[in-house]
Amino acid sequence: MNSAIELSGVSWRAGKSFELTDVSLRVPVGSIYGFLGPNGSGKTTTIRTFLGMLKPDRGDIRVLGKEVPRAMREILACVGYVPERPHVYPALTVAEQVRYHSAFFPTWDRGWADELTNRLQLDPDRKIARMSKGEAGKLLLLLALGQRPSLLVLDEPTDGLDPVVRRDVLATVLDYVGETQATVLISSHLVHELERICDWVGVMDRGRVVTEMPMQHFKNGIKRLRVVGAPVSVPDAPFVVLSRQSDNGAGSTETWIVRGWEPPMSYFIEGVGGTVRDVFDLDLEESFVELLRSSRPTTIRSR
């Protein structure tokens, strides 16, 4: 098993308003996979699809080497899931909720759960309805980690949390991963947060997977170029032009956003009559924005 999560050609439609279209992604075993996308791009729907909560219209899904939805029970027994909104029973206390939750997981590690309760500074007698957003976030993490999952699925786990709690949550996840080599899929629209911790990244927009690649490639592969004497078109280019824009309106100097750029490729541009004057690195957020911009139909694309 090379992939902890594998979706191929998954489509799902919710009325006329939203659909997942031919979603294919592969989360390598042992990776921390950042699942990026703007709000409403389909991240949560994709997660719910591979966790068996939604039945896709088309496509194949395998999680931890098992087929979804056929082996859902075995799969969910090994998955720690933190949904985007707290999903636990408000009238219970922390201890009661943990007791209830643990009854469903044969591998629940009580000692580890107690340790996490202390570490995350959760009061076992606190009623969930009276918890702050940060406390609720910590409780969800405790519930997800208590059974020592081999796959952790975190859907916007730090959304709306203050920086201190956010750091606690991420540190706990990283410690767990460091200890167990578990696979993590973490969905977020907070790009900077993922930049620090993920080794793979997948980008979703409007119900489609725009790209997925190792984080290092994503960070290093998308560049901003200033090209003088830019050719009208660059067919057969060894890189992908995500967007291009004239700097002065006259068209002699252009700013290009390209993917898959390597320094020797400047010779290719010279070969078609242009000159690369500057190459700028983009940070993850800029790369992400440019990637989304280029994937949308209204954007000026490479000619």
Place this chain on the structure above:
Amino acid sequence: MYQPMLFVHWKQARMLLVPFVLAAFALPLLVVQGFGAGDSDVSQEAYRILANYQVWLPYFPMLAASVGAVLALTAWNWDHHLGHIYALSLPVARWEYVMLKMGAGVALALVPTAAMWIGAQLASGSIVMPEGLRAYPNQLAARFFLATLMSYALFFAMGAGTIKTTVWIVSAVLFFFVGGGLIDILLGAFDPTMSDVNVVASTVSWLARAGGPFAVFTGNWTLIDV
């Protein structure tokens, strides 16, 4: 898994159940209130007890139906509120989850039933029974339990679906009553020989008569009988 499920259901339903448990306890006692001192004419006393019982009779099935509804609605309330995400993320088959939930409600139905049984025992023990009459506290409690389960099952099934499904079911029932009433009127208007036909009443009567699914509500709710 059953025990935590029962606990969670209990936690949610307990405050709502309190008045129903009190009512289940009190109802049999209210029925015999003021009777059975044994100082009046035996046949008259027996008649008065039975006549008085008839006044209270409708409250027993109504109470059972209400308890069933409360248990069913509290069984699904949190899950609906949370979009069923939590339930679906647990490593348990959907049918098994539903059965666990159903089973928890059945166990909780024993609480008001026990209250009614105790109330019925106290009520029947508190009066001097006129000759020819007998008390049936066990049968009353058993009927109450079965009627509660019937109501619970009905509302539980409705609650298990989506809001859309529930709206469809309720709409279908309303449509039946309105449509059936209209058919009765039209049949009577166009053909006077059909004026005795009553679709709604016949169906309701079929559902509630002995052997029908709701017979438990309309049967003999006797605490005291011959």
